[in-house]
Amino acid sequence: MKETLKVHFQFSPMAIRILLLSLCLSNNLYASSSAVASSSQTATHTNNWAVLVCTSRFWFNYRHMANTLSLYRTVKRLGIPDERIILMLADDMACNARNKYPAQVFNNENHRLNLYGDNVEVDYRGYEVTVENFLRVLTGRHETAVPRSKRLLSDEGSHILLYMTGHGGEEFLKFQDSEELQSHDLADAVKQMKEKGRFKELLIMVDTCQAATLFSQLHSPGVLAIGSSLKGENSYSHHLDSDVGVSVVDRFTFYTLAFFERLNMYDNASLNSLFSSYNPSLLMSTAYYRTDLFPRRLEQVPVTNFFGSVMETIHTDRPYRARKRKESQDRIRMPLKEAVQDNQQRRLSDPEIEVRRVRAPEDSIGRTWNSLQNKMKIFEYPETFVYYGLVMMLPLLAVSTWLYS
Amino acid sequence: MAETSEISEQKAELEKGFDPNTMRKTKPGVKRLALTLSVLFSFLLGFPFLWKSIEIYRAPLPFKDIDSLSERITSNPLQFPCGFQAIFVGFGSKTYEELSRLEYSIFNRMTGLTSKRTQCGSCSSNFSVSVTFDSDSSCTQKGHNPASYHCGEIKNVDFNADDEVVDDELEFVLGRSYSKGKKWYTVIVVNRDKMIKVAIGKYRHAWIVGSVSEEEAALRISEIFTKVFMNGGNEEDVIHGEFMPVGADGKIVLSFNLLNADPQDWIYDWDFDRIEETMLSPVLEALGHIANISVESQVLYHTPKSSFSHWDDERGAHIFSVGDLPFFVNSNEWHLDTSVAAGGRSKILHFAVYIPSAKECPLLLQVPDGDISETNGFISPMWGGIIVWSPPNCSRDTESNYQTRRKISSHDLQMIYEVFMGQLRQLFGLTSHNLFIGRSGGAIKLASEKGFTEWELDFLSRQHACSNLHSCSTTLSSLSRLVQSLPRMIIMEEIGKQVEFSLEAAKQAESDASLGIFYSSAGSSRQARSLAEDAFFHPSIMSVSYYSFEHCFAVYSPFFLPVSLHVILAALREWKRYKQEKTKYLTWVTKSNAAAS
Secondary structure (H helix, E strand, C coil): CHHHHHHHCCCCHHHHHHHHHHHHHHHHHHHHHHHHHHHHHCCCCCEEEEEEEECCCCHHHHHHHHHHHHHHHHHHHCCCCHHHEEEEECCCCCCCCCCCCCCCCCCCCCCCCCCCCCCCCCCEEHHHCCHHHHHHHHHCCCCCCCCHHHCCCCCCCEEEEEEEECCEECCEEEECCCEEEEHHHHHHHHHHHHHCCCCCEEEEEEECCCHHHHHCCCCCCCEEEEECCCCCCCCCEEEECCCCCCEEEEHHHHHHHHHHHCCCCCCCCEHHHHHHCCCHHHHCCCCEEECCCCCCCHHHCECHHHHCCCCCCEECCCCCCCCCCHHHHHHHHHHHHHHHHHHHHHHHHHHHHHHHHHCCCCCHHHHHHHHHHHHHCCCCCHHHHHHHHHHHHHHHHHHHHHHHC | CHHHHHHHHHHHHHHHCCCCCCCCCCCCCCHHHHHHHHHHHHHHHHHHHHHHHCCCCECCCCHHHHHHHHHHHHHCCCCECCEEEEEEECCCCCCHHHHHHHHHHHHHHHHHHCCCCCCCCCECCCCEEEEEEECCCCEECCCCCCCCCCCCHHHHCCCCCCHHHHHHHHHHHHCCCCCCCCCEEEEEEEECCCCCEEEECCCCEEEEEECCCHHHHHHHHHHHHHHHHHCCCCCCCCCCHHHCCCCCCCEEEEEEEEEECCCCCCEEECCHHHHHHHHHHHHHHHHHHCCEEEEEEEEEECCCCCCCCEEECCCCEEEEEHHHHHHCCCCCCCCCCCCCCCCCCCEEEEEEEEECCHHHCCEEEECCCCCECCCCEEEECCCEEEEECCCHHHCCCCCCCCCCEEECCHHHHHHHHHHHHHHHHHHCCCCCCCEEECCCCEEEECCCCCCCCHHHHHHHHHHHHHHHHHHHHHHHHHHHHHHHHCCCCCECHHHHHHHHHHHHHHHHHHHHHHHCCHHHHHHHHHHHHHHHHHHHCCCCCCHHHCCCHHHHHHHHHHHHHHHHHHHHHHHHHHHHHHHHHHHHHHHHHHHHHHHHC
16 A cells, blocks of 8 residues: 555656646647637527429439329428429429329338329429529529528528439539539539538438439538439339339339338437438449438438427517506607608608719819710700701701702 | 762761761751750740739638637637716715725626626626715715716606606616716615615616615625526526527527418408517617517418317316427418518517407417416517417307407507517527515516617617627637638638638627627627628538549649640750750860871
8 A cells, every 4th residue: 555655656746747747738728729719619409401403304204203293292291391492303204295194292102102292392394494584492502592491501500401303414513404412513612611600510312313422522520421323323213103104213212212101200220221211132233322421420410300399499488578658658659659750751852962972073074074065954845856967967968069060 | 979978978987987876067956956955945935924813812811810710719708897986875975995995896796796707798707886875965986987887866856756757757867977888887876764665767877776784685686687687687698699599690580370271160360560660660670689580470271280279167168288389380381481472591479369260269379387378479589489369259240240450459469479579588598577686585576668678678788799700709610610621722802801801800899898788799799790690601611512623733734734745845855856966066076186196
């Protein structure tokens, strides 16, 4: 016992003091530097958004629209409201002339579910689904007249689900059969979103051929991405509906939906269980996901963090009662009404003053121009001036011909 | 005959040593060379004009100013000078040393209670404390009292009267000193022989009345100064981002909705206009520096909720609990976000009064400790608040036509409005009740008709000013980084102007903060942030639509390359020919000179 005590006291007290001092200093420095930044890094999760994009047109790409609508239905069923979903459909399959079942879209040949039934709100339709509009939705750079329902109004506490389906290839996704979204454009848009604090976490799901190449250039933190196939692999459709005449769903989305049909709003399944439910032999491709930019472990992330809705609620414990002063209340009411009338009257007189101010320039050129303008005002209508000019031309013509004849 | 003469001439020349292949007798002409060179020269002269005409217009952005602003904001976060004064009434006279000692002890206690880190938007750490002892016989005060309180004024205030009356009288006495510049927070300690009562007024003062010693008073005073006036009544001195619901353009739209779950049972209407005119407009005016607020209201029908409730026999009502709250809002049927007036970057806060159907009437909220909630309401940060109001008696009038509309009585509407005010305060990070519990004792906070007391507005202005400036500087830095990384992107004039105005507003906000003018600092910072966001989110900054160098080259080369090729070739050819002829001429000249000499 005494030997151990001696060993402890062999550390010189000076060294201990220096160590403690340096620890305190480093603590203070770290604390002061992170004081301001800490509030932005630890933003709490406030809401969930979903951006669902179908990029193909033409009847034979029915399955891409069915994919997107199935995911839309899932996400709504699990709680995300329409005001937080941006649905972009590049073509109209439900009311297509070749659709044997008008106004109905199915994702299974048993026709059990009509995906286009009720409460489907499409934000970008038909030719509005372009690469430019897609990037504008992501980065938030819209014209001023774009309505709120077409904007991604997320904040730094939002979790966003971005689902894209269509035809794709190495490092690109085809839009409308006429343009492409490159992987570096997507990476750039995500980087700008992160810089402006438009999301806390982002889950990208891509169901196209060679899907994993589309998110290969991402490097912003907080992004989780899963694609239905690797570079060099195709993604296949699940089955052909002989009644409708086209394939109605893709394999990756089919198995995703199968997972979600077993869930409801109150469940707690993790993202890891979703990602490990994909069987490469059933998908006929490898569902590849990258987690290097995502801070949390997948076992700890419930699927409702992205696919459902969370509403943080705080109970209001007391009402705020202010004791009113009775006599001042009447006094307040009168001045408000008078003030409104005064404002209106003032507004009527203001434009005249402003206009008069505009017509008083300071330099001499301005003055001569104004005097010319004033002289021109003698003619009430400018047409009379033109007629005078035309009429003057005739005698001039006569004089000149007489002089030179 | 001509042929022979020519042949004989040539022979004669050959004899002289003249070789027409390498010599010539006349100087070579420069006309052709001059012509081609002038064409080439005019091309070269026009090239800078062409370059200027296809130049990308980029409005010059003040990158250095942006960098210096962000450095300033991150290195010393925005802090405001605050002044605190304590007035002791009825404690007798004190010496100057005792006064200084008390000031020093209050200052120390306050420094101990504030957090060690320099928080953005808080009172700066070198705040000033001033103590005055005012009694019937004497008045001890520092020579030059910075808070400009004149001795003896407090004698006119009757501290036995009602709290509201005391508050107004104190405001009359103390309110004269701070019309401009730094704000002073005051605590008045009155020595009376009764139970201690602490009250915090609606303006910038609080008072303690009772039998209290100086040390205990100093404890309570320092706690009131730090926890109430500096921290706005919260434990922490920062508001988190989710309790700052101001949109990026500085506007908030308050959307008030009356939801009739089942119009078959009853249809209710409310007189919202009267509430808005009389009670809501002072509140919106008071918040005017923090946000530009507009109000909309609507009545909706067929809006059931999506969570479930169970019947409780004991209370005779349908109960839903706190666990059901996240699932209460039924966004499929509740079309709340239908505002046409709200711009793309404003924030909408929804306030809804839910009237349940007859099957679920009365509907009450049970809090975790088993009681029934007093307000039946809850909020969701950054979204808004909901109140559940059950019709009185839950009587379904079977005789009357279901089309008759009932109106919510004005008394009930008043109660609903009070809960709305509590919810609005919660959304801004303050508490909805009016009690302050500190370590040394509790205090009553008087409630203001404007929804927020002046010291709460000060606190909100400080926090919002800081957060707005921080957001403005990060936005501008992101914009400058983006612009510098894409050297061929067009930057329109409008963006340059917005950045300039934003920097000006930010400077104004910083200078106002250093002078202690909270409200105008908040207003300028709001403007700075909104302009920075306008510049960053300008629709023309899209990376897909700028001209890369290859694009430019591909457009202009078919015009100029073929022509320039011909011109250059011609000039080179003429130059070569001229050089050749010149050497020929020179050799003949040297030869003939050699022959002559």
